Amino acid sequence: MTATAAEKSTSSTDRGASLVEPTAANGDPDQSVPTTKEDKITSMRVITAVLVVLALPHFVFGGICAATGIVLFGQSPIWLAYTVAPIWSGGCVVICGGFGIASAKSKTAYAILCFTAASVVSLITCVVSIQLLRLGLVNHTTDGQTFLKDSMDTLVMVALSTTAVACAFSVLSAIVSGLIAWQLKKEQKIRGRRRVLTKEEMIAERQKQLRQQKEQEKKVLDRIEKERTRAGRYHRI
Numbered sequence: 001m002t003a004t005a006a007e008k009s010t011s012s013t014d015r016g017a018s019l020v021e022p023t024a025a026n027g028d029p030d031q032s033v034p035t036t037k038e039d040k041i042t043s044m045r046v047i048t049a050v051l052v053v054l055a056l057p058h059f060v061f062g063g064i065c066a067a068t069g070i071v072l073f074g075q076s077p078i079w080l081a082y083t084v085a086p087i088w089s090g091g092c093v094v095i096c097g098g099f100g101i102a103s104a105k106s107k108t109a110y111a112i113l114c115f116t117a118a119s120v121v122s123l124i125t126c127v128v129s130i131q132l133l134r135l136g137l138v139n140h141t142t143d144g145q146t147f148l149k150d151s152m153d154t155l156v157m158v159a160l161s162t163t164a165v166a167c168a169f170s171v172l173s174a175i176v177s178g179l180i181a182w183q184l185k186k187e188q189k190i191r192g193r194r195r196v197l198t199k200e201e202m203i204a205e206r207q208k209q210l211r212q213q214k215e216q217e218k219k220v221l222d223r224i225e226k227e228r229t230r231a232g233r234y235h236r237i
Helices: 002-017 037-075 081-106 109-137 154-193 199-236
Strands: 138-140 146-148
Touching: 037 081, 037 109, 037 154, 081 109, 081 154, 109 154
Parallel strands: none
Antiparallel strands: 138 146
16 A cells, blocks of 8 residues: 555656746745846847957057057157157057957956956056157247147147047946946856756756655655564564
């Protein structure tokens, strides 16, 4: 009789295995709507597109700024600070764009934070370069006075405007990439704290529970059989 009851309970649990509702990693029923694989792929594609859009202008304006600085340095008869400032500032902007492309490929919070840090460094170099390029628009006298030049150098104006635009893109990329990295980190914490089980994981978990239940029922039946054998020996005595 006990074996029959055990078989009934096992068959009922087998029928209920397909009706198990999605559960979280802690075993509680999950009330949140599980995100599908397509939604995750779409969100990652959006993140990649945003990072690439932020990184490409760094290559364009950084390259223009560095090229202008090289021409300006070649035309200058003497070495001055504002003639070489566009070269290293443009190089920093291009390197920042490289960090942006690398973060778009990896799509991890750490890589995106590296892009954020590179954007901040690029912003600082652009601000310093702008201050130095302003010196190329004025003349300095020996008594310490300054006045605007009669004719503005076209290369200095191009370098100054390009550096200003690169500075604006550095601010934008630092803010946006920082927000993206923060959102990814937040999603990772939520996923680690409450992970929704997939269909395969639920089936494996249910099979494990059924195996444990069968082992427990087998132990109970063995114990009952031993008690019956022991009781039969007592009756014989």
